Amino acid sequence: MSNLNGKGLAEDRLGPAVAHYVRQPGDEPPSQDGPVRAKQRTKYGQIATALIAITLLAMFVASQAGNPNMEWGVVAQFMLHPVVLGGVGVTIELSILAMLISIVLAFFIALMMQSDNKVASAIGRIYVWFFRGVPMLVQVLLWYNLAVLFPTILGYSTNSLISGFSAGLIALSLAESGYMAEIIRGGMLSVPAGQTDAGMSLGLTRGQALRQIVLPQSIRVILPPTGNQFIGMLKATSLVSVIGGSDLLTRVQLIYGQNFKILPLLIVAALWYLILVTVASIGQHFLEKRFSVTQPGSRLARKKKPRPGLASLATKGDQA
Amino acid sequence: MTVTATTMLKVEGVNKWLGENHVLRGVDITVRKGEIVCVLGPSGSGKSTLLRCINHLDPVDGGLIEVAGERVGYEIRGGVLYEQPERAIAKARQHIGMVFQHFNLFGHMTALENVVYGPVKILKRSRKEAVEKAQGLLALVGMSERASSYPSQLSGGQQQRVAIARALAMEPRLMMFDEPTSALDPELVGEVLTTMRKVAEEGMTMLVVTHEIGFAREVADRAVFMDQGRVVEDGPARDVLDNPRHERTAAFLRRVR
Numbered sequence: 001m002s003n004l005n006g007k008g009l010a011e012d013r014l015g016p017a018v019a020h021y022v023r024q025p026g027d028e029p030p031s032q033d034g035p036v037r038a039k040q041r042t043k044y045g046q047i048a049t050a051l052i053a054i055t056l057l058a059m060f061v062a063s064q065a066g067n068p069n070m071e072w073g074v075v076a077q078f079m080l081h082p083v084v085l086g087g088v089g090v091t092i093e094l095s096i097l098a099m100l101i102s103i104v105l106a107f108f109i110a111l112m113m114q115s116d117n118k119v120a121s122a123i124g125r126i127y128v129w130f131f132r133g134v135p136m137l138v139q140v141l142l143w144y145n146l147a148v149l150f151p152t153i154l155g156y157s158t159n160s161l162i163s164g165f166s167a168g169l170i171a172l173s174l175a176e177s178g179y180m181a182e183i184i185r186g187g188m189l190s191v192p193a194g195q196t197d198a199g200m201s202l203g204l205t206r207g208q209a210l211r212q213i214v215l216p217q218s219i220r221v222i223l224p225p226t227g228n229q230f231i232g233m234l235k236a237t238s239l240v241s242v243i244g245g246s247d248l249l250t251r252v253q254l255i256y257g258q259n260f261k262i263l264p265l266l267i268v269a270a271l272w273y274l275i276l277v278t279v280a281s282i283g284q285h286f287l288e289k290r291f292s293v294t295q296p297g298s299r300l301a302r303k304k305k306p307r308p309g310l311a312s313l314a315t316k317g318d319q320a
Numbered sequence: 321m322t323v324t325a326t327t328m329l330k331v332e333g334v335n336k337w338l339g340e341n342h343v344l345r346g347v348d349i350t351v352r353k354g355e356i357v358c359v360l361g362p363s364g365s366g367k368s369t370l371l372r373c374i375n376h377l378d379p380v381d382g383g384l385i386e387v388a389g390e391r392v393g394y395e396i397r398g399g400v401l402y403e404q405p406e407r408a409i410a411k412a413r414q415h416i417g418m419v420f421q422h423f424n425l426f427g428h429m430t431a432l433e434n435v436v437y438g439p440v441k442i443l444k445r446s447r448k449e450a451v452e453k454a455q456g457l458l459a460l461v462g463m464s465e466r467a468s469s470y471p472s473q474l475s476g477g478q479q480q481r482v483a484i485a486r487a488l489a490m491e492p493r494l495m496m497f498d499e500p501t502s503a504l505d506p507e508l509v510g511e512v513l514t515t516m517r518k519v520a521e522e523g524m525t526m527l528v529v530t531h532e533i534g535f536a537r538e539v540a541d542r543a544v545f546m547d548q549g550r551v552v553e554d555g556p557a558r559d560v561l562d563n564p565r566h567e568r569t570a571a572f573l574r575r576v577r
Contacts, residue, residue: 191427192422192424194420194422194423194424195424195427197377197418197420198418198420198424198425198426198483199426200377200410200413201375201377201413201416201417201418201420201487202413202414202437202438202442202486202487202490203410203411203413203414203438203442203490204410204441204442205406205407205409205410207406208410212441213426216428217426217427217428
């Protein structure tokens, strides 16, 4: 009958070592900086990779530094040449304009795709399917040769309206809007459906809830891929060189068409694209940081602190 | 069923299908002004769908829903219900407060802005008036000190209290609560129930879907038990909860306790 006195079976099985620890005030861990230190394993693989990379790079530099075809002097001469700088300006202008237009278009397309209106939704999807499906280069050529299909637009000669720049701008904007529409739609889908419900329960229509509640919250999801798209756009503008868009690559090609210094001038172009992309990446980094750390739209709360009279009431409420 | 001037919510013969599922099979519920009614029932019995149908977040397939004598979402012409234009439905929803299981506070706004948003953007009140009122409501729910916090910085219980203030700011005729404590850690349930008690003391008409039997017994005037899309039992809260007359209610209450 030893089981009935409360310590028969359990004690046999677990032994007397089952202790019930209760932390007492003043209980500290036995040692916080004892003599035992942990040391990480040496990363031999990383050291080996670095050595190999440095060796290969050094060999490449050594072989090319003295290569007469590189003509670094020519690179230096044309790096800040007014014609090249003008091309850099056109490339920047084209990228920013195309990106802005495509974001505006994509915003409407995304709203259409998300709409309850099934026809609008289908039109949005077909739009994305087409402009994302046809290669950008083909779209650039299509717009440049628009005059074949429509000799006049609103009474003006198509050829006078469509220059290399404008055809390039239209093609890049439309192609990009297909991608951006999908990015914006994905961002809107990332906001929980409950947000729309809550907005509608206050008295918003579905469209108002999408624009005023869902869209602002989707920006943090939309922003990083948009930065990537912009970097892609900076490089995609080089496609307009096939229709003489007077961008960076077009002008570099014009120059080496005359002086035959092909490689040095391509290096000028490559360096400029790298500079633009680097600046854009840094901008993207700061933009993302700003949107992830601080929440937008807190004007009111920052200006107005709760009044002390209400704060004391609140403490009572918290305790209740 | 006689409709008196004091009827705040009238639900009559509401039917709702979700795909192949007959979720609501002719539901009748009447709530008088100032009354607090708790809706109980196993999951899948249609309680939440009923609330979503009442403010027309989901359309019904038939039946009548009236809040303060006004039909929500439909107008009747020649014996057929026609869905209203979206703006009219949105306007009808303004007067029906809803508190969600997952709070659904607007994540890009502070607690105060969440409460100010509706009155300013939808009721077109002046910002000053709305802010003053919001501060009063945040005090009521005990959240004044966290007015400038974002939802992500608040506990679930705190978020739910702000959500209650946000719904109250629209001066609703009816407040609906959809399992307001089901998503909370056990130790946070109490603060939300306390807040709901306060709202009840203010004389608000409340329709509460909940599993908190204690709250229902203490605060509710009436309890409605739903099962498989039907109202199975409807009566004074203590009667229904302590002396259930339908076997389904009794079985459910035995399991919940």
